[in-house]
Amino acid sequence: MRATGAMTAGMAQRPGIALATVTAVLFVTFLDTTVVSVTLGDIQSDLHAGVVSLQWVVNAYTLVFASLMLTAGSLGDRWGRKRVMIAGLAVFAAGSVVSALATGVTMLIVGRAVMGVGAAASEPGTLSVIRHIFPERRERARALGAWAAVSGLALALGPVIGGVLVGAYGWRSVFWFNLAVGVVVLVAALRYVPESADPQPGPVDxxxxxxxxxxxxxxxxxxxxxxxxxxxxxxxxxxxxxxxxxxxxxxxxxxxARNPMFDFHYLKRPMVRSALIVAFAVYFGIFSIFFFTALYLQEVSGYSGWRTAAVFAPMAVAIIVGALFAGFWVALRGSRTPMITGCVLGAAGILLTRQVLGVTPEFVPLTLSLTLAGLGFGVAVVPLTSAVLSGVPPEHSGMAAAATNTMRQVGAVVGVAALGSLVNSFLNADLVSRLNQLGIPANFQSIVIDAIKTGQVPAGGDSSASAAYGPIVDQVITATYAAFHRGLEVALLVSAIMILLAAVVTAVSARGDRSGYEYET
Structure with a gap:
């Protein structure tokens, strides 16, 4: 029998258990967008991967995740959201095994791509199920607060969990952890997640x-x-x-199309349009923090996985607090003001992080600035999600969820790619200038740059290099770190500007808090 848009009576009586299960699905898929950030240093050393290859380790997952999510959300509306979710979790687990057993960076990237396929299939259904379990806006806003808190927790705990696992067991343990959690969540979803679908599905687009x-x-x-x-x-x-x-x-x-995969009609609604822009900008900024800051702390400042985890842990707490608070705020006041406030706080946190970072950044100021950024991210995620879901009819909730999360993942991928280009440009152009000032011969400059690209420059605090190669190595390493730091400063500035521009767009174009709530009971 085809699942309908309505829940069975038994399932409707257990919305809390269903909510906990779909947020667990969300946790495992979102965790993997950031959990590898603190493994990059170890992966670079173990597999001799360059900066571009490391970016592909991150981007292979998010690229496939973003590319297939619209399709997966639409298929969930037609074939059943639980069915597609379960299939996705199985594929995700298989990709985790491939990644854990990787003998080279290419195999690791392939494994990450397979995980992305699974995440794309399983994640959109989490919001769709919430849309059906909680049809009333205020209840749904609070449920979305929990959903956003878990999504933020997963993003922020990624570096924390990754740092602990890498510090204790090595980088491969991160992917075995993914497998274990993925299997547990799959079993829970089979039992507790109710099935739902469009009661009048059309043909696949x-x-x-x-x-x-x-x-x-x-x-x-x-x-x-x-x-x-x-x-x-x-x-x-x-x-x-x-x-x-x-x-x-x-x-x-x-x-x-009679039954389009994405209905552009919904973009005419100001709050829906603004929310999708904010989703792109906020995740563009989040990944500038997670990818580049974590890499900088480990490779330049010599932070261990444990210490990197400690820096990001308060940020995780702030995201949870911000999201839970925003759930109640949206229920009372709508989406516009919380969305703008979250963007402003997030941008302020990024700018403060930019100020306190240095070759030897102080732990407390850095932690506080990241905490402010996390608070802003947590506040922003709930209203943007609520605005899109509330602006689309329930039978198309899979499409709405997929559109929102596609913009998030595209923002993450574009952020890592665009900002990575900025950082790399400084590592090449600015570094050459600094090496010329040091009087480093041109033929030796090419050797230095190649070493950087293949991860052979020692991390900060490594005294063995100086003992082996002499004082010139200290000068070269200092120049390399200065160029990296300059690139990171520019990248963080661009991220903050992007988020502030999204806040301005929301303030100007979505002038009423109720502009996103056409399809409400």
Missing amino acids: IAGFISGTVFLASVIYAGISGEEVGYGAVSVVTLFVIGGIALAVFIVAETR
Whole structure:
């Protein structure tokens, strides 16, 4: 029998258990967007991976996650959200095994991509189930507060859990941890998550599926690979052209389709449109914190996995507090003001982090600035999610959830790619200038830059290099770290500006808190 949009009576009486289970699904899929951030130093040393390869270890997951989420959300509406979720969790577990057993960086990237497929299938259903369990806006806002708290907890605990596991058992333990949690969550979802689907599903939007996936995958892939070969390279330009054509086809297909994978009509609503922009900008900023700051602390400041975890732990608490508070705030006042406030706080935290970072950043000021950023992120996530779900009818909640999370993941991928390009540009151009000032011969400069790209420059505080190669190594390492620091400063500034611009767009275009609540009981 086909599942309908309504819950069975038995399941409706246990909304708390169902909520706990879908937030656990969310936790395991979101955790993996940041848990590898503190493993990068060990992976770099063990597999001799360069900066670009390390970015692919992060981006392989988020690229596939973002590219397939719209499709998976639409399929969940048609075939059953629980069914698609369970299949996704099984694929996620398989990818974790591949990653844990990786003998080289290529195998690790493939494993991460498989995990991304599983995450794309399982994650959109979490919001769809909440939309059906809690049809009334105020109850749903509070449930979304819990959902956002868990999503923020997963993002912020990623570096913490990763740091503890790496410090105790090595980087491979992170993926065995993913497998264990994924299996437990899969079993819980089989038992406690109610099935639901569109009661009148149409045919699968094949044209939208193909064109949408090609658009997202080609543009994101081009953005990432452009860092390595240059954005003027024929291959990168070709990918951007393919993406542009695919986008045009997608728009035409969706406006003509009887049952589109994504209905552009909903973008006419100011709050829905603003919320999607905020989703992109906030996650663009979050990953500038998680990826580049964690890498900087370990590679430049010589932080261990344990100490990096300690720096990010208060941020995790702040995200939870902000999200839970925002759930009640949205229930009382709507989405607009909390969304703007969260953006402003998050941007302020990023700017403060930029100020306190140095070759030897002080622990307490850095922790406080990250905590402020986390508070802002937590406050922003709930209203943006509520606005999109409330602006779309319940039978299309899978599409709404997928659209929101696609913008989040695209923001994360674009953030790592674009900001990584900035950091790499300073590691090349600025470093060459500094090496020239030191009088380093040109032939030795190329050796230094190659060593940086393959992860052979010692981490901060490593005295063995000086003993082995002499004082010149100290000068080269200092110049390298200064160039990295300059690139990081620019990257954090760009992140803060992006989030503030999203706040301005929301303030100007979505002038009423009720502008996103057309489909409410």
